[in-house]
Amino acid sequence: MSTTTTPATAPAPITASPARAADRTPRPAPEPIPFTRLLGVELTKMFDTRSGRWLTTSVAVTALIATAAVIAFAPDTALTFDTFGTAVGVPMAVLLPVLALLSVTSEYTQRSGLTTFTLVPHRHRVVRAKLVASVLVGIVGIAVALGTGAVGNLVGSSVAGVDTVWDVSAAQLGGLVLAYVLLMLVGFMLGVLIRNSPGAIVAYFVYNFVLSTLTMALAAYQPWFADLQPWVDFNAAQAPFFDGTFDATAWAHLAVTGSLWLVLPLAVGLWLVGRSEVK
Amino acid sequence: MIDVTALTRTYAGHRAVDDVTFTALPGRVTGFLGPNGAGKSTTMRVLVGLTPATSGSATVLGRRYADLPNPGREVGVLLDASAQHAGRTGLETLRIAARTMGLPARRADEMVERVSLTGPEARRRVKNYSLGMRQRLGIATALLGDPEVLILDEPANGLDPAGIRWMRDLLRGFADDGGTVLLSSHLLHEIEVVADDLVVIGQGRIVAQGSKAELLTAAGTLVRSPGVAALAQALEAEGVHVAPVGPDGLRVEADPDLVGRIALASATPLTELRAADGAGLEEMFLELTADTARESAPEGVAA
Known part of the structure; x- marks a missing residue:
């Protein structure tokens, strides 16, 4: 006769009592989330945080300082579009990939991924949106760098009283766009691979500055490596695309080094994003 | 409506969730009760697709969560109020979520009011929020899409007594309007006052479940x-x-x-x-979880 607590093996069924529950008319299933919306959201998220704001501000400030410095200090013969474009573009090339990197890592380090990946349970859709957003930012970035460079060139040459020199070819422009996209992809790749903001930022600077210094030093002292270097060093392989001197060999170098340093780790990173738990 | 059937999640041989089966019904608040580390959060994470199940199934509104076309419009989720980007303002956090769901930005402002955050608070960065404010922001995110189901992990953490009362009324109202609420807590009193049904879990296994009335009788x-x-x-x-x-x-x-x-x-x-009741349920809770609670675990366990 005695009643004891409900045993674990045979849980008592929960009975529905309130009639109110049935009152709610079934709602039509909502429309799926279009990719363009995710892209817009991810673009906004790159810039609407404190770190995003500061990075963008730093890029703008360094661009202004660099342009002013060229006008103030460069010899008149150097007041060309190329000089101005490079002055603005180099700091931007260092800072913009950090935006791409943070767009991925912040979901983990700031743990906002708990909300992001709950609102969009298909992680790869979110990550693809971040990838496209990063590439777009890279393309807009180079456009802004060149635009600023063009204005600097016009102002600089008129201040100095010299002819305005437009010494950037269409092929060089194409190479620059490609180089910027690759830089953004590197930032993105380190983001998905490491998924931790401080770790990925350190890796980014090692990847861009320490590695290339090491390979250059190694190539300088070890003749056997000097021949090998163009097929191993991804940074060196990108250089011809920045200065517009790329040929068939440069493309081959880029393809080989890019597979090793970008495509392979990117594939691993994307696989890890799909598997790792968002805590 | 939430259906969890024979759900198991294993981590390196450890069964964090072990053959868990329960249903949370519309119009009712289902309390998910258990000591820390009992498997409540893991169950909820599996439910919303953040963690894959080792075996068994979990559905929300009759579908796997990942199959919901726009989950935010049907299921409001709050798993951890601290998991928000510290460098974003509260309002911006809501706007981002609203945009993802395809809702107008105005909806974010409405939710700020709904959870009683003030305008200046909403414009502050989440970094400067107290845990209570983060809970309110998390609730606002969960309610944003006018969902039919709420899944909340320890939502009362960090709220002051008035906030706890507010949360209770909010959940009651949500269920009375025909919504389904699954609410976890390790605090019995929190759940006891608001839940219609209880699911008690200890070391990954369900140790008791039923309507609160049934369990009170059992007590x-x-x-x-x-x-x-x-x-x-x-x-x-x-x-x-x-x-x-x-x-x-x-x-x-x-x-x-x-x-x-x-x-x-x-x-x-x-x-x-x-x-x-009251004291009885508490006794029951302690009793039910006694064999599974950490405090008693080290002694007398035959290897």
Whole structure:
């Protein structure tokens, strides 16, 4: 006769009592989330945080300082579009990939991924949106760098009283766009691979500055490596695309080094994003 | 409507969630109760697709969560109020979520008001939020899409007493409007006041579940009588287990109706007869989780 607590093996069924529950008319299933919306959201998220704001501000400030410095200090013969474009573009090339990197890592380090990946349970859709957003930012970035460079060139040459020199070819422009996209992809790749903001930022600077210094030093002292270097060093392989001197060999170098340093780790990173738990 | 069937999640051989089956029904608040590390959060994470199940299934509104086309419009989720980008303002956090769901930005402002965050608070970065404010922001995110189901992991953490009261009323209202609420907590009192149904979990396994009324009955009856010895004898003669409470009281593992009948049959006068709720449920909770609680785990466990 005695009643004891409900045993674990045979849980008592929960009975529905309130009639109110049935009152709610079934709602039509909502429309799926279009990719363009995710892209817009991810673009906004790159810039609407404190770190995003500061990075963008730093890029703008360094661009202004660099342009002013060229006008103030460069010899008149150097007041060309190329000089101005490079002055603005180099700091931007260092800072913009950090935006791409943070767009991925912040979901983990700031743990906002708990909300992001709950609102969009298909992680790869979110990550693809971040990838496209990063590439777009890279393309807009180079456009802004060149635009600023063009204005600097016009102002600089008129201040100095010299002819305005437009010494950037269409092929060089194409190479620059490609180089910027690759830089953004590197930032993105380190983001998905490491998924931790401080770790990925350190890796980014090692990847861009320490590695290339090491390979250059190694190539300088070890003749056997000097021949090998163009097929191993991804940074060196990108250089011809920045200065517009790329040929068939440069493309081959880029393809080989890019597979090793970008495509392979990117594939691993994307696989890890799909598997790792968002805590 | 939430359906969890034979759900198991294993981490390197450790069964964090072990064959868990329960249903959370519309129009009711289902309390998911258990000590820390019992598997509540893991169950909820599997439910919303953040963690894959090792075996078993979990559905929300009849579908796997990942199959919902726009989950935010059907299911409001709050797993951890601290998991928000510290460098974004509260309002911006809501706007981002609203945009993802395809809602106008105005909806974010409405939710700020709904959860009683002030305008200046909403424009502050989440970094400067107290845990209570983060909970309100998390609730606002969950309610944003006008969902039919709410899944909330420890939402009362960090709220002040007025905030806890507010949360309780909010969940009650949501369920009364036909919504389904699954609410976890390790604090019995928090759940007891608002839940209609309870699911109690310990070390990954369900140890008890049922409506609160059923579980309260299961927690026994409190009876007082001047002839307490005779009553105890009569009850035990009927095979009912009793335990003395004070000089003239008994806690009886039977419902008050049965105790009353036995008292009448044995002609014992009673001074008090009631369900031993409140304290009884707490005792039940401690008892149910005793074998599974950390405190008792190290001793007497045969390897």
